[in-house]
Amino acid sequence: MGIFDNIKKSLGGRNKKEHIPPYYDIVCPFCFKKYSPKEVVFRAAHAEEDDEEFFLKEDRLLNEYRSKFNLAPLPDMEAIIEDLDRIPEESKKYADGVLVQIIDKHGIATNKRLCPKCHNELPITAGKFPSNIISIVGASQVGKSVYMTSLIHTLQNFTAYNFDAACLPVSVDVSKKFRESYEEPLYDRGVLFDPTQKEVRQEPLMFQFKFKNENKPPVTLVFFDVAGEGMIDQDYMDIFATHIKNSAGILFLVDPLQIRTIRNKIDIKKGEDSGEFASKYDEPREVIISLFENFIGHQEKGKTDIPTAVVLTKSDMLRILSEDEYIKENSNIFYNVNHKNTFNLTEFENIDGEVKRFLEKVDRAFTDALEVHFKDRAFFAVSALGSNPIDRRVQGIVSPVRVDEPFLWLLYKLGYIEGSRSK
Template identity: 75%
Template sequence: MGIFDFFKSKQKTVRPEFFDIVCPFCFEKYSPDKAVFRAAHYKEDDEEFQLQEDENLNAYRAKFDLGPLPDMEAVIYPERIPDEYKKYVDGVLVEVVDRYGIASKKRLCPSCHNELPLTAGKVPGNIISIIGASQVGKSVYMTSLIHTLQNFTANNFNAACLPVSVEVSRRFRELYEDPIYDRGELLTSTRKTAKQEPLMFQFKFKDESKDPVTLVFFDVAGEGMVERDYLDIFAAHIKNSSGMMFLVDPLQMRTIRNKISIRREDAPGDFTSKYDEPREVIISLFENFIGNQEKGKTDIPTAVVLTKSDTLKVLCGDDYIKENSNIFYNAAHKGTFDLTEFENINGEVKRFIDKVDRAFTDAMEVHFTNTAYFAVSALGSDPVDQKIQGTVSPVRVDEPFLWLLYRLKVIEGSRAK
């Protein structure tokens, strides 16, 4: 019996469960054994191993108006490789050896040929989608959330939140974190024509008996959320999400927009019809994927997140909101998800939105079966002239995320004694 045969025989009895992969680029879903590999070398005199165009990868790039890449190493299909030249880790094929005796470890999505993260298939991969119309502050919220998870929340749950690669770490720091936290600058809006590179992190517990969770944050351009052609590209991403954060700007709601515009005499005419109504995003989602689900509903856990909650302070004293509202105060969840705190904020935000945009909550109830309501401030104050005033002080930004982990049974919930 050879070493590979021994390894395979052991797998029959102790092989750990593997997890389906959802590609964090094209969002196709498949089992790990469907992944393909990028050759680690090329041979000019071998047509199969020559440098060549990768049509699948270039087709993916063309969706984002990016030019084709130069010829690259060949794609290796594992079904053509004898079993004794395959290596498995945690039940997942992670390496193949080609006929030249050279190992290939770079796994690719079989559909778009982008490189898969090392953890794909080995641990649960949960895509957390951040959706919402233009102007709601999705990129700023995502930045504040990841920063908070890394520096505070993970420690509260005896865990660590780490990027899956040095490249992801660098991109997050340079494009998102440094502008906000070091330079006090707001981020520019995500462009529809920009390549939507996902930001992948792993929420890993120090208790090794708990599976780590791979988190894929996908920053969809807001104006595309109400355009059918754009959403056609991302329907698979939303459909295969484990959870969604549906961001809603109070200024999208006409009642609140008019109230704040009157109160804020320092910024007359600043709030205009450029804001898409939240329910228009729901209609667009229905056209692209919810309408094809059973009974026209989706059971994906969806956190409705009222952003820029600090702007609501000007409404205190009206019937809409009280000065001592939970919305304006942070809540720390430590070790477990505080269900009492959650029920308070969920009820308060739901009642608030019911008052100012009942058509939106009615639409949510018609098409979503698993929802909760939250209010967050990614910065803690309202920027002036695209500049952040003072220290960035997020309020409740991690609460919607923790609720999603609770609904996904990654963390437990409890009530204060």
């Protein structure tokens, strides 16, 4: 059942006399805890020196959240208004069934709606539509940061137009951070990022994929720039387990060089001896084991039903294998595809089958593990750059290949876009 069917069902099941329309559970895009919109709290829009309830004070929950990302604590802030039952109904404002504003006992309105678990301010759409979070997971050196940058750039500049939508950062701060730390270095200067260190814990980057058709709900994209080593580090993984658990879709990135069979066939000249080079790569199975220990193992029958796109990255490197039995020189993997208005099921089935067969040949243990633990999975191949960088610099211009296809498949699975076949 798609999102629009759920919306119709919810609308149809309500008593017409009830003045508050339906709502959806919120998944906080900061701490990823899940709760009802009725549980949100508000931050006062003012402080009162003669009222203890409205003193400026430390926000302990917010500072605890910030400490997890090695961020400095914030100074004293306006009070948190928690007991909303004390607020009379005439002092509450609803939008799309969700409480979005209250007037406090001093007669001052506030629309600063906060997560009750971490006290970060929630997006305006929280509770009005399904909270759909897309997770990117993968081991060290898989290229998560580069893929994330290429994907968001492609969504903003090409994909959104093809689906009559817009992809926008949720705040000025996110826009500035993405532009200065990710987009400009890669697209303007052709410089690859240094590997993310697990000691550098960064807040997630949030974007909204919003359709121009007002009847279609927006999709909130939440991307963690997570150090790959964290995917096999127990303490580090605990921080992000809730994030993955409450995701609507997973992008599971796999670097060809993680697979020993491929590493032995591809000669990459980086001035490093092969032993040191090989030791940097964790096997894809180890990421599945980590996910199983922290999340999947607690699900029904040890499987997750979250749609999972298994994404083979750095696909341009596979041209080296075109003389082998593994892959053909005219493979679909090497050619970009534009999905417009609908998700092209013919193209999807071709790439899904080809990448699955390739992975079964080079790492059958990995594909078996995927089959055991992931109910709904599909296979893709992407190149975030279009070519293999030399000395950590892009040669020529960045020319992504099929980077948005796994994301569009997730939108299709979640009922946001329709599928069609090539004529």
